[in-house]
Amino acid sequence: MILPILPTLISSPPPLGVESNAEIAMGIFFASKDILQLSTAPLAGMLTARTSAAAALLLSTVALGLATFVFADATTFGQLLFARSCQGAASAATLCGGLSLVSENFPAEVRGAAMGIAYTGLALGLLCGPLVGGLLFDRFGRRKAFRIAAAMVLANAVGQVGLLVLFPSLASPAKKDGAGKQKSKKGLRQSLGGLLANRDVRYVALATAAVNGALGVLKPLSQVVLHREFKMDVTRRSLVISIATATYLVITPIAGNLSDRMPRAHLVALSLILMASSMALFMARNLGLWALNICVGLAGAGLACAGSVGQALLADLVDQHELGDYGMAFALSDMSDSLGLIAGPIVGLALSQWFGPSAGTGLMGLLCLSLAPFVMRIGQ
Numbered sequence: 001m002i003l004p005i006l007p008t009l010i011s012s013p014p015p016l017g018v019e020s021n022a023e024i025a026m027g028i029f030f031a032s033k034d035i036l037q038l039s040t041a042p043l044a045g046m047l048t049a050r051t052s053a054a055a056a057l058l059l060s061t062v063a064l065g066l067a068t069f070v071f072a073d074a075t076t077f078g079q080l081l082f083a084r085s086c087q088g089a090a091s092a093a094t095l096c097g098g099l100s101l102v103s104e105n106f107p108a109e110v111r112g113a114a115m116g117i118a119y120t121g122l123a124l125g126l127l128c129g130p131l132v133g134g135l136l137f138d139r140f141g142r143r144k145a146f147r148i149a150a151a152m153v154l155a156n157a158v159g160q161v162g163l164l165v166l167f168p169s170l171a172s173p174a175k176k177d178g179a180g181k182q183k184s185k186k187g188l189r190q191s192l193g194g195l196l197a198n199r200d201v202r203y204v205a206l207a208t209a210a211v212n213g214a215l216g217v218l219k220p221l222s223q224v225v226l227h228r229e230f231k232m233d234v235t236r237r238s239l240v241i242s243i244a245t246a247t248y249l250v251i252t253p254i255a256g257n258l259s260d261r262m263p264r265a266h267l268v269a270l271s272l273i274l275m276a277s278s279m280a281l282f283m284a285r286n287l288g289l290w291a292l293n294i295c296v297g298l299a300g301a302g303l304a305c306a307g308s309v310g311q312a313l314l315a316d317l318v319d320q321h322e323l324g325d326y327g328m329a330f331a332l333s334d335m336s337d338s339l340g341l342i343a344g345p346i347v348g349l350a351l352s353q354w355f356g357p358s359a360g361t362g363l364m365g366l367l368c369l370s371l372a373p374f375v376m377r378i379g380q
Helices: 008-009 019-051 053-073 077-105 107-168 188-197 199-228 234-258 264-283 289-321 326-355 357-374
Strands: none
Touching: 019 053, 019 077, 019 326, 053 077, 053 107, 053 264, 053 326, 077 107, 077 289, 077 326, 107 234, 107 289, 188 199, 188 326, 199 234, 199 264, 199 289, 199 326, 234 289, 264 289, 264 357, 289 326, 326 357
């Protein structure tokens, strides 16, 4: 919900002391979440392994709700930055706990569809969050808007407690994997070492980083190009970007179901090819706005395949190679995700600054395309 609110939040009373450098402040604000998510992901994996997936998910939801309350009464930019950073740490635990819970309770044969449903919920949040946040902010103002949002998050936590009461087995650490086999007893360091030593896991992690890096470059550059080259206002630019979110919402459950019927590695490779095609169409935007619209749509489709299918593939690899707890595997995936979102824009935007808008997207497109053949070999 923060995306449409932030420019007004920074410039409106009470003064935060960053009004003269609003663009830089926004950049730091958004980067803080990914940096904290990257740095706390291993701790989130440890939390999931030491407690249970359900416990990690519940604790992260409570932390997210409390961080959202801080936004309501923040009077300095530092307080906003602290709240955003806490959201990043909570997001890491939510991902590790939530995906581990899915993997523990669904065998490989139907895991793709289950991941697709989970990621569809994420897509709905991405689609509805900015809209609902903007409406609440306009109707009630900052304090009430964030308090309502925080209350909704904490109500979700209460719902989770209710489920744990109904299904107490969820609160215990899983002793078996999704296939029903006894989980191997490995230390956390040994588990992470085994993950990094596995070639196929490394390919999945690299694919995740590449797809998110490409998306991280495309989001700001598309806004610049739509403004400068196509002379679009904020509303029309938002509509173009919403194509990616809508495509992501539609493709995610389809990709998840398909992954139960065909090799998941092929779908992850397809996500890289889709993202490379998106970057190519961005470079060919002089053909017209239609090329940029398709570019954005392909990016959403690529992210959909990489998300739900990539996580299901990672869980399969943990089962097949007895690599320990799912939590550490998803922590590694979360680190790759965050690394792509941090490094992609930095490198891509620097190249675009020096050589033009197409330079950064061209590099990310080549990276995605070069990784696709290696991902295709997973499991061979």
